[in-house]
Every structure is written in C-alpha cells, then in structure tokens.
Amino acid sequence: MSRYFCHEHPDVLTLATRVIDARPGAVVLEASPFHPGGGGQLTDRGVLRWHGGEARVTAIEAEGDRLWHVLAEPIEVAGAVEAVVDPEFRRMMTALHTGTHILNALVFQKFAGALVTGAQLNADSTARMDFDLPDADNDRLRALEPEINDVIRQDLPLRYEWLPTDAVGAEAGLMRCRSVAPPPSADGTVRIVEIVGLDRQACGGTHLTSTGQSRAIRILKIDNKGRHNRRVKIGLGAG
Numbered sequence: 163m164s165r166y167f168c169h170e171h172p173d174v175l176t177l178a179t180r181v182i183d184a185r186p187g188a189v190v191l192e193a194s195p196f197h198p199g200g201g202g203q204l205t206d207r208g209v210l211r212w213h214g215g216e217a218r219v220t221a222i223e224a225e226g227d228r229l230w231h232v233l234a235e236p237i238e239v240a241g242a243v244e245a246v247v248d249p250e251f252r253r254m255m256t257a258l259h260t261g262t263h264i265l266n267a268l269v270f271q272k273f274a275g276a277l278v279t280g281a282q283l284n285a286d287s288t289a290r291m292d293f294d295l296p297d298a299d300n301d302r303l304r305a306l307e308p309e310i311n312d313v314i315r316q317d318l319p320l321r322y323e324w325l326p327t328d329a330v331g332a333e334a335g336l337m338r339c340r341s342v343a344p345p346p347s348a349d350g351t352v353r354i355v356e357i358v359g360l361d362r363q364a365c366g367g368t369h370l371t372s373t374g375q376s377r378a379i380r381i382l383k384i385d386n387k388g389r390h391n392r393r394v395k396i397g398l399g400a401g
C-alpha cells in the first residue's frame with residue numbers, strides 16, 4: 163500500500179509543485195494531491211496548470227512508486243505547475259467510499275464475519291459491494307439501510323494508523339477482502355482506517371473525517387451473483 167500525499171493532507175486539493183519527469187501528454191510531479199484510485203475507488207479528477215496553460219488530468223498510471231498524471235492533450239510540460247483536484251468529485255467519492263465502509267462493517271458484524279469479494283465505486287454516486295454471503299436472506303441485508311443511516315447520524319470520527327504487516331495479520335478482521343490483501347508500503351506497514359466505535363480495516367482510500375458529513379445512503383439493489391457472491395448496490399441520497 164503506497165503512502166500518498168493525500169493520506170497526510172486530505173484537505174489540500176490545490177498544490178504548487180513541479181514536474182520531475184515528463185513525456186508528451188504525461189508528467190510525474192514532485193508531490194501530488196491526486197488520489198490515484200484503487201480498491202474500487204476512482205481516480206481523482208482535476209487539472210494541471212502552468213504558466214500560460216492548463217490541461218485536464220484524465221488518468222493516473224502507477225509505474226513502481228511513480229505516478230504518471232496523464233493529460234488530455236499531448237503537450238510536454240516542465241517546471242513549476244499547480245495540481246488541482248476537482249473538489250466536488252473528491253467529496254462525492256470520499257462520502258461514497260466511507261459509506262461502503264459502514265455497509266462493510268455492518269455486514270461483517272451481523273453476518274458472521276462475511277468478507278468482501280469485490281467493490282466498485284461509480285461516478286454517478288452509486289457503488290456496489292460484493293460479499294461472500296452464501297446463506298444470507300436479502301431482506302435482512304435490505305434492513306441494514308436504516309442502520310447505515312443511524313451510523314451517519316451518530317457522526318462517528320475516523321482515524322488512521324500505519325501498522326506493521328505482522329500486526330495486521332494478527333488482528334482478526336483487519337483484512338476484509340477475500341481475494342486481495344493490499345501490499346504493504348515500502349516501509350512494511352499497512353494503513354488502517356478506523357471508524358471509531360464501529361470498525362477497523364486496512365484501506366488506502368479517501369474517507370470523510372466523520373460519518374455525519376455524509377448524505378443519507380440508500381440500498382438500491384441486491385443481486386445474487388453466484389453462491390459466494392451477493393452484490394449490494396448503494397447510492398448517496400439527494401441533498
């Protein structure tokens with residue numbers, strides 16, 4: 163799990179930095195406020211500005227520890243730049259991602275430690291989570307909607323720590339994904355996200371600072387996708 167600038171500075175969405183490597187239509191920055199996506203979370207949207215120009219960042223491609231910011235135009239950029247994350251998109255993605263943690267926590271607690279088999283967040287404020295829930299009743303899953311919104315109303319704070327990989331393996335429930343464990347960072351630690359009083363798990367994404375910042379969450383749909391794959395679709399409510 164790489165350490166990103168946005169892990170330490172989630173509120174910094176505009177950053178004066180400089181290009182340290184470039185090719186036509188892509189740059190590596192000395193520091194970047196962009197979250198590159200991963201684990202179901204979408205890449206931040208935004209723009210790169212320089213003296214006399216601006217281009218949209220359309221994708222971020224990881225090459226080892228380096229993040230190539232792919233631009234909408236095949237231009238070559240050098241020197242001082244300003245990297246600007248789209249605040250609306252970040253806010254929505256962050257709220258939706260936090261919502262998936264609340265859903266995941268409640269499923270884990272109420273369905274005997276059921277694990278996640280997949281997750282995908284979407285730009286339309288919806289997300290799907292797949293759980294290994296062979297015997298669960300869909301009505302019991304639907305009944306989680308008011309409980310999710312109760313967690314939002316409780317306004318529980320979120321906090322972070324980096325734990326050594328060994329400690330992560332020793333604490334039951336920190337690894338919530340059935341198939342993929344996030345790789346440790348270069349220093350051998352894994353980022354733990356805690357919704358205080360509710361849940362702790364390994365995650366490298368962006369989250370709200372407390373659950374009360376989220377709009378209400380609706381459970382939109384539940385599908386059985388094979389015996390070991392129950393798909394729960396959620397969406398952020400209006401307003």
Ligand SMILES: [Zn+2]
Binds near residue numbers: 355366367
């Ligand atoms: Zn997360």
